Amino acid sequence: MKLPQIGRVNKHELQNSPFKDLPLELHLQILSLMDLRDIIAYRKTSKLFFFITSQRIIWVDLLKRVCSKNSVFKPTFPIEEMSVIDLEQAVSAPTRWLNQVMGRNADTMRSSRRMQTITPLEYPDFYGVFLVPGGRFLVTFSETDVCVWDLGPSSGATLKNAPLASAPYVPNYDFAVVPTPDELGFWIFVSATCGATSYEMRDEFWIFEIYPLSEKPALSKIASLVYDEMEFFSLRGDLLISYASNYVKVWNFVTNMSVKFNVGDELFEQAWGTAESVILFCSGMISVWSIPPLTPNGDIEETKNYPLEPSFRFRSSTAGLPQNFEMLSEWYGGHPVIYDTLSHSNAFYVSRFEIILPEGQLKEQNEFILPPAQPPTFFEPYRFCNESLVMYWNDSKSVIAMAAPISRERHRTDSDLEEVTILSDQEELEGSVESSLCPVAGRLCRISVKRDSIIVFDYLAPPPP
Structure with a gap:
C-alpha cells in the first residue's frame, strides 16, 4: 500500500487510497511524525480525517514537541486539565504569532490585542x-x-495583583533566569548589595530557586558568592561565568566549586557559555576557552601573570565596521551557540553565525538588513519561535519586533529588508523601556512608571469559552 507523502497532502489521493482504511492506532502513529501544518492539511480532506486529527493524544504529543523545540517552561501548561481546543490553541500559538502578528500594522495590532494591568x-x-x-x-x-507572578496558562486568565512568591534584596541591577535541570523550576540570578553599614558593604551574587507549581511556592536563596568586580556575565545552567579586568571566573553554585583564569588584555564585551566552554566576544574577534577543572580554591596560579591560551579564535567577517553582538536569552543554554553581528554604515546589516563545538567551527546561517526607519538603540536577548529567532528592541518611540529564520540557504542582497512589527507605541510606553516578550505565547509585558504597574499585552486570541 502506497501512503501519501508527508508534507504533500492531496485530498483526492487520500480519499481513494487504502490509507483511510488503516486502524486508528496506525493513523495516530503516522500523525505523530507530522508537524502542525501537515495535520491541519489532513484534517481538511474528509470527515474521517477530521475525526482522526481531533484525537486528544495527537495534540498532547504536538504540544510536547512544540514546548521542547521552543524551550517552553514545562509547568506552563496543565496538560491533563486542557481540552482539545485548549491544546490546539497552545500548539498553534507560535505559528499564529509568526503568520498573524508579525507584519501587522500598528492600528490593526492595537484593535485586536488584549491589554491587562497588574497593580501591586x-x-x-x-x-x-x-x-x-x-x-x-x-x-x-x-x-x-x-x-x-502567575499570569495563568492562557491569555484568557484573569490576572492577580499579588505575586506567587517574593524575596527581599538590595539590587546591583544585573539579573538572569534559567530552568532547573528537571525543568520544573527555575533559578534566578541577581547581583546584590549587602551589609548593614557603609563599612560592611559588599557585593554578592545571589541565586534564588522556585518551583512555582509546588504546594507552597517560595523563592529560596540557595547560593551566594562575594565578588569585587564584574563587567559582564553569562548564566548557563548551574554555571555563572563572570568577567572583570582580564579574568574570567566560572562558579558552579550547586557544588560551590570554581575556577578563575587570565584571558589576556583584549577588550572583551560579552560572554556566552556552555557546560564545557567559555566564549568571549570583542570587536572583530570571538575566542573560545575550554573550562579548566573547578576546585574549592578556584585560582589557576600559572595564569595570574600569563593568560591562558584559547582553544579557538574566530575573526568576524564584518571586522572593520562598527558592530555589536546580539544573542539568545540566558534561558536557552541547551541550544546551539548562535549569535548575530550587527554592523552599520548606511544601514544595519545582520550576520548570523553558529559556533559548532567541540569541533571549533564557525558556520554562517543567515544575513539580512534591518529597515532604516526603525534603527535599534538596545536589543533585548533573542527568543525562539519555531524555526525563527525573534529580535525586539526599543527605539525611544515604540517596542519593535522582527522574526528572522535561524538559517537561510542564500546570500544577502540589497532587497533583503526584513519586516518589522510595532508592538507598543510611544503613547503606551509611559516613560519606561523595560519589557519582556514571549512570542510562543503572543505576550508582551511592560513596566509602567506612571502607573507603578505591569502592563500585559496579549496579541493572540484566547481559547473560546
Whole structure:
C-alpha cells in the first residue's frame, strides 16, 4: 500500500487510497511524525480525517514537541486539565504569532490585542522584568525585592495583583533566569548589595530557586558568592561565568566549586557559555576557552601573570565596521551557540553565525538588513519561535519586533529588508523601556512608571469559552 507523502497532502489521493482504511492506532502513529501544518492539511480532506486529527493524544504529543523545540517552561501548561481546543490553541500559538502578528500594522495590532494591568499592593519601583518562555510566569525586579507572578496558562486568565512568591534584596541591577535541570523550576540570578553599614558593604551574587507549581511556592536563596568586580556575565545552567579586568571566573553554585583564569588584555564585551566552554566576544574577534577543572580554591596560579591560551579564535567577517553582538536569552543554554553581528554604515546589516563545538567551527546561517526607519538603540536577548529567532528592541518611540529564520540557504542582497512589527507605541510606553516578550505565547509585558504597574499585552486570541 502506497501512503501519501508527508508534507504533500492531496485530498483526492487520500480519499481513494487504502490509507483511510488503516486502524486508528496506525493513523495516530503516522500523525505523530507530522508537524502542525501537515495535520491541519489532513484534517481538511474528509470527515474521517477530521475525526482522526481531533484525537486528544495527537495534540498532547504536538504540544510536547512544540514546548521542547521552543524551550517552553514545562509547568506552563496543565496538560491533563486542557481540552482539545485548549491544546490546539497552545500548539498553534507560535505559528499564529509568526503568520498573524508579525507584519501587522500598528492600528490593526492595537484593535485586536488584549491589554491587562497588574497593580501591586505596594509601591514596587520596578527596574527589570523577565517573561519565562511559555508566557505564564513573570519575574519582576524592583529596588526592594524580586517577585514571581502567575499570569495563568492562557491569555484568557484573569490576572492577580499579588505575586506567587517574593524575596527581599538590595539590587546591583544585573539579573538572569534559567530552568532547573528537571525543568520544573527555575533559578534566578541577581547581583546584590549587602551589609548593614557603609563599612560592611559588599557585593554578592545571589541565586534564588522556585518551583512555582509546588504546594507552597517560595523563592529560596540557595547560593551566594562575594565578588569585587564584574563587567559582564553569562548564566548557563548551574554555571555563572563572570568577567572583570582580564579574568574570567566560572562558579558552579550547586557544588560551590570554581575556577578563575587570565584571558589576556583584549577588550572583551560579552560572554556566552556552555557546560564545557567559555566564549568571549570583542570587536572583530570571538575566542573560545575550554573550562579548566573547578576546585574549592578556584585560582589557576600559572595564569595570574600569563593568560591562558584559547582553544579557538574566530575573526568576524564584518571586522572593520562598527558592530555589536546580539544573542539568545540566558534561558536557552541547551541550544546551539548562535549569535548575530550587527554592523552599520548606511544601514544595519545582520550576520548570523553558529559556533559548532567541540569541533571549533564557525558556520554562517543567515544575513539580512534591518529597515532604516526603525534603527535599534538596545536589543533585548533573542527568543525562539519555531524555526525563527525573534529580535525586539526599543527605539525611544515604540517596542519593535522582527522574526528572522535561524538559517537561510542564500546570500544577502540589497532587497533583503526584513519586516518589522510595532508592538507598543510611544503613547503606551509611559516613560519606561523595560519589557519582556514571549512570542510562543503572543505576550508582551511592560513596566509602567506612571502607573507603578505591569502592563500585559496579549496579541493572540484566547481559547473560546
